[in-house]
Amino acid sequence: MPKLPLTLFEEYLYHENRRNYPCNIWLRAQFKGSVERDRLLTAIDLVTPQHPLLSARIFETRGGSLYWSTKPSRKIDVHWYEEDPKSFRPHFGDFDLRSENGFEFHVARGEDRWDLYINQSHAICDGAGFYRVLHDVLARYDELSKGNIETQSPSKVSSPRCRSNYGLSFWKALKLIPAQIVGLVISTTLLRRPVARLNPASDADVETPLPTGSPHFVSKYLTQPEYFELRKAARESRYSVNDLCLAFFHSAIGRWREKMEIAPNDEWIRISVPVNLRSKADKSLSACNAISIVSIDRKANGLHKRDRLIRRAKEDMQYVKKGQLAFVYLILLWIRRRFPGGIRKMSHENRCRTTAMLTNVGSLFTHSPLRNPEGKLRSGGSLMERITSVAPYRPHSHATLLVSVYAGEFEMTLNYDPRALDENRAKALLNCFEQEIRRGI
Numbered sequence: 042m043p044k045l046p047l048t049l050f051e052e053y054l055y056h057e058n059r060r061n062y063p064c065n066i067w068l069r070a071q072f073k074g075s076v077e078r079d080r081l082l083t084a085i086d087l088v089t090p091q092h093p094l095l096s097a098r099i100f101e102t103r104g105g106s107l108y109w110s111t112k113p114s115r116k117i118d119v120h121w122y123e124e125d126p127k128s129f130r131p132h133f134g135d136f137d138l139r140s141e142n143g144f145e146f147h148v149a150r151g152e153d154r155w156d157l158y159i160n161q162s163h164a165i166c167d168g169a170g171f172y173r174v175l176h177d178v179l180a181r182y183d184e185l186s187k188g189n190i191e192t193q194s195p196s197k198v199s200s201p202r203c204r205s206n207y208g209l210s211f212w213k214a215l216k217l218i219p220a221q222i223v224g225l226v227i228s229t230t231l232l233r234r235p236v237a238r239l240n241p242a243s244d245a246d247v248e249t250p251l252p253t254g255s256p257h258f259v260s261k262y263l264t265q266p267e268y269f270e271l272r273k274a275a276r277e278s279r280y281s282v283n284d285l286c287l288a289f290f291h292s293a294i295g296r297w298r299e300k301m302e303i304a305p306n307d308e309w310i311r312i313s314v315p316v317n318l319r320s321k322a323d324k325s326l327s328a329c330n331a332i333s334i335v336s337i338d339r340k341a342n343g344l345h346k347r348d349r350l351i352r353r354a355k356e357d358m359q360y361v362k363k364g365q366l367a368f369v370y371l372i373l374l375w376i377r378r379r380f381p382g383g384i385r386k387m388s389h390e391n392r393c394r395t396t397a398m399l400t401n402v403g404s405l406f407t408h409s410p411l412r413n414p415e416g417k418l419r420s421g422g423s424l425m426e427r428i429t430s431v432a433p434y435r436p437h438s439h440a441t442l443l444v445s446v447y448a449g450e451f452e453m454t455l456n457y458d459p460r461a462l463d464e465n466r467a468k469a470l471l472n473c474f475e476q477e478i479r480r481g482i
Contacts, residue, residue: 043093043110044100044108044109044110045097045108045111046106046107046109047099047107047108048330049374050330050333050371050374051330052374052378052384053374053384053388054163055099055107055162055164056384056388056389057433057435058135058163059247060135061247061249062247062251062436063135063136063255064163064433064435065133065136065162066163066167066168066171066430066433067133067159067160067161068158068171068172068429068430068431069156069157069428069429069430070157070158070175070425070428071154071156071426071428071429072154072155072423072424072425072426073153073423073426074153074155074424075153075155075422075423076148076421077186077421078121078148078150080182080186081178081182084179084182084185085117085119085178086116086117087181088174088177088178088181089116089117089174090114091327092166092170092173092174092328093109093111093113093327094165094327094328094329095117095142095143095161095165095174095328096112096113096115096116096142096144097109097111097112097138097165098110098141098142099138100139105383115142117145117146118142118146119146120147120148121150122147122148122149122150123150124150125149125151125154126150126151126154126156127151127154129149129151130149131149133158138162138164143164143165144160144161144165144171144174145159146158147160159174159175163330164330165330166328167317167329169319169331169402170327170328170329170330170331172402173328174328176406176409176411176418179411179420180409180411183420183421185421186421186422204323204326204327221365221366221369221372223364224364224366224368224369224372225372225373228369228373234309234311234338235308235309236310236338236393236394236395237308237309237311237341237393237396238393238396238438238439238461239294239397239439239440239461239462239470240301240303240439240461243439243460243461243462245460245461246391246436247391249460252459252460255459257464258429258431258454258455258456258467259455259457259464259467259468259471260429260453260454260455261471261472262451262452262453263453263478264449265450267451268449268450270481271451274482275482278482280351280354280355281355282401283358284351284354285351285354285478285482286399286401286444286478287312287354287399288350288353288354289350289477289478290312290397290399290442290474290477291310291337291344292345292347292350292473292477293470293476293477294397294470294473295310295341295344295345296345296473297469297473298341298344300469300473301466305341305344306342307340308340308341309338309340309341309396310340310396311337311338311395312337312395312398313335313337313394313395313397314334314335314337314398314399314400314401315334315398315400316333316334316335316367317332318331318332318367318368319331333367333368333369333370334367335361335366335367335369335370337357339353347477374387391436392437393438394435394437395435395438396439397439397440397441398432398434398438398440400432400441400442401443401445402430402444403445403446404446404447405428405445405447406447415448416448417447417448427447427450428445428447429452429454430452431443431454431456432456433456434457434458438458440455440456440457440458440470441455441456442474443455453471453474453475455467455470455474
């Protein structure tokens with residue numbers, strides 16, 4: 042069977058997975074209409090071989106190197122439930138990538154409604170990857186529904202062997218060296234900083250069992266007109282929506298800590314932000330991880346300075362983009378891989394590395410031929426009304442906020458650790474963020 046060495050970021054995500062802290066990403070797509078089971082299963086069977094990592098397993102060589110063992114003919118699990126999607130949610134387990142696939146579908150079919158769930162190990166692919174898989178399945182299902190069996194040519198996908206090139210030629214990489222050296226110096230300073238937990242009173246640790254019913258999350262949405270107003274205000278003020286989300290999340294954490302009567306001091310509140318490293322040449326990549334992480338720190342006693350947070354968010358993210366500093370984290374992983382214990386030792390350090398995570402997956406399916414006039418996907422007679430997505434948190438971080446846009450609707454979903462935050466506290470934090478968003482610039 043073909044084998045592929047794990048990339049630095051795949052190895053990091055693989056080691057981030059713990060028994061009580063699964064490093065999984067999760068999606069729920071809600072449909073109005075009926076679904077043909079055999080047709081959907083056929084669509085899944087036709088699509089998944091185009092994305093080899095979905096059914097890949099991990100093995101370790103005698104020297105300790107980790108590889109993917111790919112087998113395109115291996116089936117992906119599809120769990121089927123004849124249940125009311127409005128009141129039913131499947132159980133989602135963890136994955137042992139050494140002995141099983143790390144990607145699965147769940148379908149709950151009711152009367153004139155059905156939900157499609159994806160549960161997967163983050164080591165396999167990022168959000169852009171699993172949205173790609175979802176769209177490919179819906180496109181193939183639509184073709185099958187129309188009887189266009191002869192036109193079932195696979196969509197254009199590139200081999201996962203290209204997943205760590207990031208569109209960098211030798212000369213492009215050479216030009217990045219000065220900025221990366223500066224970034225490494227800055228990162229060394231950041232690594233020495235003590236980072237505050239979201240809830241300092243929490244005593245949850247890696248041995249505290251994960252409660253049943255996970256993932257635990259709360260969601261809010263802006264309507265299309267509300268989101269368009271936010272986007273318009275951002276453009277007129279020369280900010281990006283991502284800049285504002287970063288500033289507003291820091292501000293929301295500050296307001297939330299006040300509500301929770303957590304005294305502000307000079308500790309650091311760190312928000313880590315995944316950055317998509319795909320170039321234009323990578324748009325056809327099969328499902329994989331082509332991301333890195335940057336971290337933005339603010340002093341806890343300065344989170345009330347909203348205007349400054351907005352200005353600094355733009356400055357910091359422009360600095361990251363100009364110097365392509367997202368590569369710095371990959372360089373750090375490369376260095377740590379060569380230390381005793383490797384990336385696993387770094388990943389399993391029992392300390393708070395980030396206060397919270399913010400991931401912005403952007404606007405979904407903007408160029409899809411399945412879009413109706415409202416921007417929603419129609420496949421095989423079914424209309425996909427809404428998507429809810431969840432990204433993982435790590436020990437001591439307590440929460441990850443995911444934002445996205447589907448058909449003009451702006452999603453805000455907070456995945457929280459129920460051992461550190463109860464539902465009311467999680468809702469309060471998301472409410473603070475929503476209020477910051479609605480308050481505008």
